[in-house]
Amino acid sequence: MHFRAEAIVVAVRPHGEHGAVVRALTAEHGLQPGYVRGGRSRAMRPVLQPASVVVGDWRARTEEQLAGLTVEPVHSRAPLFREPLPAAALEWACALTAAVLPDGQPYPRLHSALEGLLAAIEAAPAARGWAVALVRYELLLLAELGFGLDLEHCAATGRNDDLAYVSPRSGIAVSRVGAEGYESRLLPLPRFLTQGGAAEWEDILAGLRLTGHFLERDLLTGRAAEVLPARMRLIDRLMRAVA
Template identity: 35%
Template sequence: MEWVDDAIVLGARPLGEGKLVAEVFSREHGRYGGVVHAARKSQPILQAGNLVHVGWKARLSEQLGFFSPLELVEPHATRLLDDPIALTGLSSAVTLIRAATPERQAYPQLYDAVMVLIEAMPHTDVWPALYTRFELGLLSAMGYGLDLTRCAVTGETGGLAWVSPRTGRAATAEAGAPHADVLLRLAPFLVDPEAELKSGDVADAFALAGYFLERRVFDQRGEGMPDARRRLIERLGFAGRL
């Protein structure tokens, strides 16, 4: 059994002397683990968020297998070393993928979404909003996508401002007004990519995605939301970027 593909590094841990167990996320193969020999040489390559070209091989499909070749394509993590907040965002994104996706199942749209996010991270004013879109894409990939296309009450497609925490469906400002105390705010940029990004919109988007990630993904597995995400929101908040 074997395959070759480009993949995003999710992390690595030591395995005995001179070996690592690495985990990557490939467009065509999903989340895979494998043994890497020559740990000292490979460790700089296996920084979470880096793009690598890998081959995975095993005698039987159910075995852990090993990675060879393992070649660096884009050192995304290294390029963000001077931007601690972006590096925290990168860490949070790969941690969510690692925690939420089942092994060896392809999610090509999610892979494309995280690549768009990673490539946008040098642009300080852009990526936090893209990050929240990535989280909604993760929800959708896990089978829990929200319906933000039309109002669940009136069927209207314009003026959407709320989301039901029960159904994950949107509502217009007028239709949701009587229940505003229990509804989640819907940031305009999540519906209209051309909408002006205002103060508080990214915070609302984080709250929306986080509510459903926690209840529909992580609570179902008996796990809490990864700390990496909390640290990201804290850092963005301290920097006034929510």
């Protein structure tokens, strides 16, 4: 097994005294693990930082064997990890991707969306410039893995107007009329997810609560304790930024 591809580093785990097992997302080959000899060295740390882009060369004798991986830096986002809020966003986006995607299955839309999200975090002067993209990326992850939400019509009336809530059980939108009397049992649906346009912080946080519910229920079963602390750190820092 041998291939060479540009990839986004999403997880790095120490292995042995000096090496590291790296998981990186490629457009054509999906999420790919590989062992990088000397991956924990001072020279390699900024290259193998989650969210950085590399060109990787994977080689293994069999498909079942962990490939040996050599990398060449393309674009490092290591400097962003000195800033608490962007660091938390990069950490969560990469940790989530590494946790839920199966190895070796291509998801070109997710690869493109993740690169767009990471670039937005890097470029935007304030979190409001990338927080909407984060909500949309989480929704895309759910959809690509078979747990997409239906935000096109009301579960109660079948109509597609005045959608304001989502059923936490079915993941289907509910209109204000259809939700009457049951509002407290439903998740608010922020307008930017159905109508586009700018989003206020209240809507962004509602969007994150919405996606967080379904991520934890459908994609992070058995892994919530391992992954969700990164999301909690991000939400906490976003709340501080809003205050």
